[in-house]
Amino acid sequence: xxxxxxxxxxxxxxxxxxxxxxxxxxxxxxxxxxxxxxxxxxxxxxxxxxxxxxxxxxxxxxxxxxxxxxxxxxxxxxxxxxxxxxxxxxxxxxxxxxxxxxxxxxxxxxxxxxxxxxxxxxxxxxxxxxxxxxxxxxxxxxxxxxxxxxxxxxxxxxxxxxxxxxxxxxxxxxxxxxxxxxxxxxxxxxxxxxxxxxxxxxxxxxxxxxxxxxxxxxxxxxxxxxxxxxxxxxxxxxxxxxxxxxxxxxxxxxxxxxxxxxxxxxxxxxxxxxxxxxxxxxxxxxxxxxxxxxxxxxxxxxxxxxxxxxxxxxxxxxxxxxxxxxxxxxxxxxxxxxxxxxxxxxxxxxxxxxxxxxxxxxxxxxxxxxxxxxxxxxxxxxxxxxxxxxxxxxxxxxxxxxxxxxxxxxxxxxxxxxxxxxxxxxxxxxxx
Amino acid sequence: xxxxxxxxxxxxxxxxxxxxxxxxxxxxxxxxxxxxxxxxxxxxxxxxxxxxxxxxxxxxxxxxxxxxxxxxxxxxxxxxxxxxxxxxxxxxxxxxxxxxxxxxxxxxxxxxxxxxxxxxxxxxxxxxxxxxxxxxxxxxxxxxxxxxxxxxxxxxxxxxxxxxxxxxxxxxxxxxxxxxxxxxxxxxxxxxxxxxxxxxxxxxxxxxxxxxxxxxxxxxxxxxxxxxxxxxxxxxxxxxxxxxxxxxxxxxxxxxxxxxxxxxxxxxxxxxxxxxx
Numbered sequence: 001x002x003x004x005x006x007x008x009x010x011x012x013x014x015x016x017x018x019x020x021x022x023x024x025x026x027x028x029x030x031x032x033x034x035x036x037x038x039x040x041x042x043x044x045x046x047x048x049x050x051x052x053x054x055x056x057x058x059x060x061x062x063x064x065x066x067x068x069x070x071x072x073x074x075x076x077x078x079x080x081x082x083x084x085x086x087x088x089x090x091x092x093x094x095x096x097x098x099x100x101x102x103x104x105x106x107x108x109x110x111x112x113x114x115x116x117x118x119x120x121x122x123x124x125x126x127x128x129x130x131x132x133x134x135x136x137x138x139x140x141x142x143x144x145x146x147x148x149x150x151x152x153x154x155x156x157x158x159x160x161x162x163x164x165x166x167x168x169x170x171x172x173x174x175x176x177x178x179x180x181x182x183x184x185x186x187x188x189x190x191x192x193x194x195x196x197x198x199x200x201x202x203x204x205x206x207x208x209x210x211x212x213x214x215x216x217x218x219x220x221x222x223x224x225x226x227x228x229x230x231x232x233x234x235x236x237x238x239x240x241x242x243x244x245x246x247x248x249x250x251x252x253x254x255x256x257x258x259x260x261x262x263x264x265x266x267x268x269x270x271x272x273x274x275x276x277x278x279x280x281x282x283x284x285x286x287x288x289x290x291x292x293x294x295x296x297x298x299x300x301x302x303x304x305x306x307x308x309x310x311x312x313x314x315x316x317x318x319x320x321x322x323x324x325x326x327x328x329x330x331x332x333x334x335x336x337x338x339x340x341x342x343x344x345x346x347x348x349x350x351x352x353x354x355x356x357x358x359x360x361x362x363x364x365x366x367x368x369x370x371x372x373x374x375x376x377x378x379x380x381x382x383x384x385x386x387x388x389x390x391x392x393x394x395x396x397x398x399x400x401x402x403x404x405x406x407x408x409x410x411x412x413x414x415x416x417x418x419x420x421x422x423x424x425x426x427x428x429x430x431x432x
Numbered sequence: 433x434x435x436x437x438x439x440x441x442x443x444x445x446x447x448x449x450x451x452x453x454x455x456x457x458x459x460x461x462x463x464x465x466x467x468x469x470x471x472x473x474x475x476x477x478x479x480x481x482x483x484x485x486x487x488x489x490x491x492x493x494x495x496x497x498x499x500x501x502x503x504x505x506x507x508x509x510x511x512x513x514x515x516x517x518x519x520x521x522x523x524x525x526x527x528x529x530x531x532x533x534x535x536x537x538x539x540x541x542x543x544x545x546x547x548x549x550x551x552x553x554x555x556x557x558x559x560x561x562x563x564x565x566x567x568x569x570x571x572x573x574x575x576x577x578x579x580x581x582x583x584x585x586x587x588x589x590x591x592x593x594x595x596x597x598x599x600x601x602x603x604x605x606x607x608x609x610x611x612x613x614x615x616x617x618x619x620x621x622x623x624x625x626x627x628x629x630x631x632x633x634x635x636x637x638x639x640x641x642x643x644x645x646x647x648x649x650x651x652x653x654x655x656x657x658x659x660x661x662x663x664x665x666x667x668x669x670x671x672x673x674x675x676x677x678x679x680x681x682x683x684x685x686x687x688x689x690x691x692x693x694x695x696x697x698x699x700x701x702x703x704x705x706x707x708x709x
Contacts, residue, residue: 099650168561171650178657185664 143281
């Protein structure tokens with residue numbers, strides 16, 4: 001049986017990796033989340049429509065997802081450290097070029113392509129490192145790392161606004177670009193793990209010593225039904241994820257809420273997200289149920305909350321529902337990546353992660369326009385919540401199927417594995 | 433005799449002049465023109481119109497403000513009222529009660545409700561880069577429409593704006609005024625500007641702060657961030673060198689436990705191995 005790493009450190013330097021990943025997630029995802037603050041400025045500077053400027057961030061999302069498998073493959077060929085450093089340089093250059101503000105297509109290239117690629121090259125390997133460095137503490141380590149996105153997002157909101165006021169949007173982008181250079185510093189901290197490449201008995205991995213690689217991108221993973229079904233879950237879930245944040249504010253405004261209150265709902269949501277990630281990471285670490293089962297419960301609960309969301313008509317009920325949504329969303333985010341290890345094992349994790357990010361983006365692209373079409377047809381913003389709730393509950397069905405398949409493959413007893421989450425536990429029950 | 437007759441004719445004529453309106457045109461009694469007190473706590477006021485005499489039967493009546501009909505004010509009474517429960521400066525204006533008739537033109541009476549200007553909208557502060565154009569504006573309510581003026585506050589002293597450079601433009605209309613400054617100069621333009629609205633009743637003014645950003649300003653924080661990054665990288669490199677001076681992590685190097693004993697067979701191959709147990 002092949003093991004990518006015989007013995008993850010599970011602590012020690014791993015916590016340095018977690019801290020580094022915390023900053024990487026913050027400097028990438030949180031910057032992107034707060035980019036909306038620049039929209040008005042850039043839109044009036046170039047004198048174009050709102051929808052035209054939003055293409056910038058759409059390009060970023062697209063490049064991020066398309067670059068995911070590339071980032072995975074590169075980090076396997078070179079090392080995660082190298083790819084993160086390259087990602088940091090790309091992101092910084094993207095921001096600095098954007099700050100020159102030459103023309104709108106130039107912005108698409110810099111903010112969309114360069115920044116998107118840089119974010120992809122930083123985010124994916126950081127994820128990978130955290131998962132590789134831990135076994136027993138993996139869920140909570142990943143949860144802490146991913147909470148960096150929330151913490152930074154909350155802090156960056158006022159900070160970016162102050163930057164724009166003090167230095168204009170061009171100056172702000174320049175400073176942010178400099179800050180993103182810290183990604184290289186974080187990448188430098190990601191010491192690669194010594195990898196056990198050789199199999200135990202008969203497969204010498206090193207056929208050609210000079211070009212010994214960490215592994216090749218395993219496209220064959222797609223043939224595994226459990227991974228395919230998990231990706232279907234991911235596509236549906238992505239559709240469900242991306243819809244509510246877009247329609248929450250219009251829904252609240254439609255009920256007569258003022259913009260200031262609607263913005264406060266978003267802040268509460270971000271806080272609930274943070275709490276959800278940490279809580280669920282800790283919960284998953286207790287190993288009371290399998291990761292897949294926990295994920296199924298959270299996804300279904302999230303879908304139900306969204307289906308019930310239109311019941312909220314007043315400020316306080318919206319706040320309650322939004323915090324529930326944020327909390328469950330954080331839970332799902334905290335464990336849906338570490339679950340990939342349960343499905344394909346650690347050696348297939350990098351490839352699977354790349355494929356996962358690439359394919360689930362389709363859900364993210366189709367979801368919001370579909371919800372928008374539904375809202376236009378029904379003249380009711382609540383329809384978008386029905387759609388996302390439905391997508392999530394449906395995705396939960398696929399999760400149950402995946403869980404069954406994985407259980408069957410491992411021939412696990414009904415009781416849960418306490419010691420490890422690696423599928424390759426028993427000698428004969430090895431899953432290849 | 434003729435004097436008396438002349439006087440009588442004149443008297444009749446005058447009387448006819450006065451009541452000539454009464455005989456040929458309707459007469460309306462209306463509230464006097466008024467001035468709203470300053471602030472937002474004045475007592476409710478009522479505008480009244482009473483159709484005292486008219487030739488033909490009147491149809492209905494309605495109120496107008498500043499030339500536009502006020503909705504939901506149509507009625508059939510001769511005595512019509514328009515109430516302002518909480519009069520505010522924006523309620524000031526030229527009010528008219530209009531009576532329409534089955535035959536003949538409508539009749540109206542005008543009541544002017546005046547108030548001192550109150551500036552309701554203005555930009556508290558504006559940040560622009562040097563060389564760009566800045567626009568400061570003020571909006572006011574209060575009838576009659578005020579005369580606008582812009583001044584600059586310098587250490588408490590109120591100065592007129594020095595337009596020797598020709599970069600300042602003021603455009604005002606009714607209750608709105610705009611001060612545009614083109615090609616901002618970082619040395620002379622930043623500061624506090626004040627728009628002033630004055631009409632026959634009173635005056636009001638509001639300050640706006642203009643800040644001009646230097647083009648090179650963001651370079652300082654950028655340099656600071658770069659310095660921080662260089663310091664961190666140096667720390668990491670030095671730390672790694674000191675820990676393992678001869679063992680720079682090489683990503684291509686295989687390592688880890690090798691449980692097989694087949695190393696002897698691979699002597700010919702280009703393998704790098706580590707001695708581990």
